[in-house]
Amino acid sequence: MDPARVEAVRSRLPSPDDAEVLAQHFRLLADPVRLRMVYSLLEAGELCVGDLAAVVGSSESATSHQLRQLRLAGLVRTRKEGRTVHYRIADTHVRLLLDVAVEHYLHEHEDHG
């Protein structure tokens, strides 16, 4: 037990509020289906709900629910054209985050550290 050290570390941590904000952003990427939706939009540039549902293999309702979350979080934006709604990525940083993760966690490489 080292109370002084505990306090030192504690003082340098992100606040609970900041941690909550960060966690919420990571949470959006923490579901495989939602992750594939984001990838689909990055790949296609723009997709309507029906096509996106077909791409990821989910129902249109489930897809709409997920898109709502991404929309509320500001990760995607919409363009309405008649009856259809086209979704596109609005968050310019997601691509970088995903690239980093893919690079390090998918291309299984021996540990360099």
Next chain:
Amino acid sequence: MDPARVEAVRSRLPSPDDAEVLAQHFRLLADPVRLRMVYSLLEAGELCVGDLAAVVGSSESATSHQLRQLRLAGLVRTRKEGRTVHYRIADTHVRLLLDVAVEHYLHEHEDHG
């Protein structure tokens, strides 16, 4: 509806298995308490369970449960010293991931396009 485009996008997506792997990694960072634990370890270099619990303000049991997840995922490693167990970050990529996220989601900056 554009079946050809759907198939084209679908073929370029990460597989459901790969998406699952990525999502699991993001999931570890999707909880504010766990996120602060990771930060604590990055900051301190090494911390025992009791001190870590004190830093993030959780019970020792809850902390132990969370550390188990991080350990199983290979994100942290342990060093045993008598009765105490010292945890440290093993995943050399988490820091980068967190830096990117903090840079883009915490330092609230107007959208650059």
Next chain:
DNA sequence: CATATATCTGAATGGTAGCTCAGATATTCA
């Protein structure tokens, strides 16, 4: 050996998250 300390573990609990289903809204077309 007995006690205290540090950590771990499993079961139970409360809250949350994603899906389905039914139905609502909006828009196009006849």
Next chain:
DNA sequence: TGAATATCTGAGCTACCATTCAGATATATG
């Protein structure tokens, strides 16, 4: 206007997750 299409929405269900609680394990100390 009425029918069909595209999307959205809320309620209900199930599964999962983080915590607590009680107790187990392991190690140091007397």
